[in-house]
Amino acid sequence: MPQQPPSTLQAAALDLAAHGLPVLPLSRGKRPFGNCTACTGNACGGRPNIKHAGACHCPHVCHAWAAATTDPHVLTSRPWQAAWQRAAHLAYNPAGAGLTVVDLDHADAVAWARATLPATRAVPTTRGEHWIYRGAMRSVNGVRDGVDIKSTMAYARWLGPGTGTMTALPDVVRALAVKEPAAVRRGPLAVTVPAQGGECRHRTPVFLERGIAMAEQRITEARSAIHATTYRTFLAVLSAHGRCGCLTDAHVARLFAAAQTKGESARHCTEAWNNARTALGM
Ligand SMILES: [Zn+2]
Numbered sequence: 238m239p240q241q242p243p244s245t246l247q248a249a250a251l252d253l254a255a256h257g258l259p260v261l262p263l264s265r266g267k268r269p270f271g272n273c274t275a276c277t278g279n280a281c282g283g284r285p286n287i288k289h290a291g292a293c294h295c296p297h298v299c300h301a302w303a304a305a306t307t308d309p310h311v312l313t314s315r316p317w318q319a320a321w322q323r324a325a326h327l328a329y330n331p332a333g334a335g336l337t338v339v340d341l342d343h344a345d346a347v348a349w350a351r352a353t354l355p356a357t358r359a360v361p362t363t364r365g366e367h368w369i370y371r372g373a374m375r376s377v378n379g380v381r382d383g384v385d386i387k388s389t390m391a392y393a394r395w396l397g398p399g400t401g402t403m404t405a406l407p408d409v410v411r412a413l414a415v416k417e418p419a420a421v422r423r424g425p426l427a428v429t430v431p432a433q434g435g436e437c438r439h440r441t442p443v444f445l446e447r448g449i450a451m452a453e454q455r456i457t458e459a460r461s462a463i464h465a466t467t468y469r470t471f472l473a474v475l476s477a478h479g480r481c482g483c484l485t486d487a488h489v490a491r492l493f494a495a496a497q498t499k500g501e502s503a504r505h506c507t508e509a510w511n512n513a514r515t516a517l518g519m
């Protein structure tokens with residue numbers, strides 16, 4: 238893909254941001270820019286994200302994927318302006334727009350996807366393709382040879398809108414992120430663990446699954462006061478499962494995705510999540 242001049246990159250970034258895609262610039266090496274001095278080693282506390290409250294309000298393009306934003310004021314700010322001048326590529330945080338990118342690195346991976354995964358929107362990459370599904374999940378690199386899942390807490394290069402109709406994130410893709418051995422080993426012990434001291438009686442997967450499904454449904458069926466419903470639902474899920482270690486990124490991503498289909502911004506989801514954690518003293 239030919240490199241674009243900075244002004245074109247920034248214009249493209251603003252256009253994508255206006256469509257709800259949180260974007261960030263990448264260097265010539267196709268990597269996010271490094272942290273500024275104040276943010277080195279996360280001394281600043283890091284950006285707020287779905288797992289950590291974070292205290293960083295750095296105006297620079299720090300903290301990789303977490304810098305991605307839809308805010309035109311940030312995208313045109315002086316520090317970001319400087320970054321666009323040096324940038325060679327554009328990237329986005331897929332989960333921030335309620336999306337998952339299955340990054341297929343080479344022809345064999347593409348062939349596997351065509352034989353295994355439901356068709357969806359596809360974007361050609363240097364040697365492979367990005368398959369983009371509607372719905373967010375946990376990001377995992379190397380789920381098989383040449384296949385990465387990029388969604389929460391990750392970035393994917395923007396290489397154009399692609400072709401094909403975007404379809405809902407299928408279970409077969411969600412299943413790729415499941416770490417089987419650990420789950421199997423822990424399984425038989427889980428049901429006997431009492432609900433105290435950070436342990437959880439609902440570690441039986443079916444209870445947690447039902448809880449998350451109900452939470453998704455509650456958000457999806459809300460007809461009004463979606464802000465309040467989102468917050469109350471996050472609060473309920475966190476108070477039930479927030480301390481026991483049951484909640485995975487994939488669960489959180491599902492709740493965020495449900496709220497985003499109701500028009501909530503990724504930023505409000507993060508705020509609501511952090512506010513709920515704070516309310517519970519977490
Ligand atoms: Zn910084």
Ligand SMILES: [Zn+2]
Binds near residue numbers: 294
């Ligand atoms: Zn920082």
